Amino acid sequence: MLLGAIADDFTGASDLANTLAKGGMKTVQFVGVPREKGIACDAGVVALKTRSIAVKDAVAQSIEALDWLLAQGCEQILFKYCSTFDSTKEGNIGPVAEALLDKMKAPIAVVCPVFPATGRTLFDGHLFVLGKLLSESGMEKHPLTPMTDPNIQRWLRYQTKGEVGLVPYSTVRQGSAAIKTTLDKLAGEGTRLAVVDAVADEDLLAIGSAITGHKLVTGGSGIALGLPENFRKAGKLGAQGSAFSATSGPGVVLSGSCSNQSRAQVVAYTAKHPGIHVAPDELMSGAMSVDRAFTEAMQRLAHQPMIYTTADPAEVGDAQKRYGREKIAEAIEDFFGELAVRLAHAGARRIVVGGGETSGAVVTALEIDAFAIGPEIAPGVPALAETGERGLRLALKSGNFGGTDFYDDALGVLGKA
Ligand SMILES: Nc1ncnc2c1ncn2[C@@H]1O[C@H](COP(=O)(O)OP(=O)(O)OP(=O)(O)O)[C@@H](O)[C@H]1O
Numbered sequence: 481m482l483l484g485a486i487a488d489d490f491t492g493a494s495d496l497a498n499t500l501a502k503g504g505m506k507t508v509q510f511v512g513v514p515r516e517k518g519i520a521c522d523a524g525v526v527a528l529k530t531r532s533i534a535v536k537d538a539v540a541q542s543i544e545a546l547d548w549l550l551a552q553g554c555e556q557i558l559f560k561y562c563s564t565f566d567s568t569k570e571g572n573i574g575p576v577a578e579a580l581l582d583k584m585k586a587p588i589a590v591v592c593p594v595f596p597a598t599g600r601t602l603f604d605g606h607l608f609v610l611g612k613l614l615s616e617s618g619m620e621k622h623p624l625t626p627m628t629d630p631n632i633q634r635w636l637r638y639q640t641k642g643e644v645g646l647v648p649y650s651t652v653r654q655g656s657a658a659i660k661t662t663l664d665k666l667a668g669e670g671t672r673l674a675v676v677d678a679v680a681d682e683d684l685l686a687i688g689s690a691i692t693g694h695k696l697v698t699g700g701s702g703i704a705l706g707l708p709e710n711f712r713k714a715g716k717l718g719a720q721g722s723a724f725s726a727t728s729g730p731g732v733v734l735s736g737s738c739s740n741q742s743r744a745q746v747v748a749y750t751a752k753h754p755g756i757h758v759a760p761d762e763l764m765s766g767a768m769s770v771d772r773a774f775t776e777a778m779q780r781l782a783h784q785p786m787i788y789t790t791a792d793p794a795e796v797g798d799a800q801k802r803y804g805r806e807k808i809a810e811a812i813e814d815f816f817g818e819l820a821v822r823l824a825h826a827g828a829r830r831i832v833v834g835g836g837e838t839s840g841a842v843v844t845a846l847e848i849d850a851f852a853i854g855p856e857i858a859p860g861v862p863a864l865a866e867t868g869e870r871g872l873r874l875a876l877k878s879g880n881f882g883g884t885d886f887y888d889d890a891l892g893v894l895g896k897a
């Protein structure tokens with residue numbers, strides 16, 4: 481294993497695995513830190529669910545993943561977080577990045593959430609989503625990590641002990657040598673994390689080349705664009721090949737994401753397929769349960785039903801006020817996890833999930849060990865094949881990824897009924 485990645489959520493892990501596989505690295509996505517040695521591959525992506533947990537737990541789990549990846553021989557480690565920098569002022573990106581730097585005795589790491597294919601760009605340290613400032617993009621209403629400040633340097637400073645630097649776009653556009661010189665200078669001054677501007681894939685390729693040999697890299701999946709080439713140039717990449725193949729069997733969609741794009745996707749999908757809406761009040765009162773949702777889904781299984789809690793920000797806010805943000809999130813995630821297990825047991829073979837936390841809950845409950853990476857369904861979302869005997873096919877969609885018809889497209893790429 482040459483490149484080891486630690487992803488703070490499951491959709492993010494498959495987003496990164498997609499970029500690395502497309503870049504020509506044989507890539508495997510692991511669910512949590514494996515207990516055994518890894519499957520032979522160029523890049524191993526360990527998917528954690530550390531985005532919204534307590535800082536000390538996020539740090540401990542990330543260090544455990546780091547130790548395992550280093551033991552597999554990884555030369556470079558990538559800490560993958562969200563392209564919308566999902567975190568609170570209290571953590572977790574800064575503390576995890578600093579702990580990884582310390583453990584690896586690395587002088588500096590870049591911080592680059594940029595992902596141009598999905599409209600995430602960074603200029604003067606300010607993050608934009610499809611041309612809108614992060615804090616005006618809808619992300620300011622995120623159920624768990626509302627992003628109310630678009631200035632990534634400032635946001636990260638709340639979270640870190642050390643200084644956070646900036647490599648501005650004026651440097652990035654001069655190319656890889658200028659970026660490297662600036663990063664070396666910042667490192668010499670004691671800066672350990674440097675936010676790096678980028679607006680296009682070619683900027684990410686230049687940054688990728690500038691950070692050849694950096695022990696730690698941090699960012700969204702875009703920062704990985706240029707990394708396979710570094711290993712290729714060094715003659716370290718073998719023949720590529722994916723263990724993914726499509727399957728046949730019933731398909732279901734589980735949507736727990738409440739993002740703008742997810743809401744549009746749910747409307748589009750339920751116009752053509754059965755939709756089973758799960759309201760927080762019904763779930764908390766017991767009027768809706770895993771049993772009931774399962775029965776309703778099974779009656780409609782031939783039509784690829786969607787079970788969803790997706791709701792608009794006012795409804796989410798209401799539920800959070802009534803039950804507490806964490807309590808309602810946990811109840812919904814447990815619900816989706818248990819439901820996925822029941823559906824898989826009853827024959828569902830293709831499962832598409834919307835939302836990172838939701839995907840984490842589902843994949844963990846299904847006790848999947850690892851995934852082979854298949855074709856890209858939409859930017860940032862590959863088809864996945866469980867490596868174990870059961871061989872479920874999944875797609876884990878980040879909240880704001882994919883076009884309006886993503887769910888139909890995804891089930892089609894995973895196989896047929
Ligand atoms: N109706 C609802 N009311 C309150 N909370 C909800 C509701 N529906 C879902 N949630 C919770 O909101 C969170 C949504 O987060 P999730 O990561 O799944 O989606 P996302 O943030 O849009 O996706 P991503 O992180 O991939 O961008 C989950 O914890 C989920 O349980």
Ligand SMILES: O=C(O)[C@@H](O)C(=O)CO
Nearest residue numbers: 492495562563700836878
């Ligand atoms: O970077 C992104 O936007 C996604 O991979 C993600 O992490 C969303 O959960």
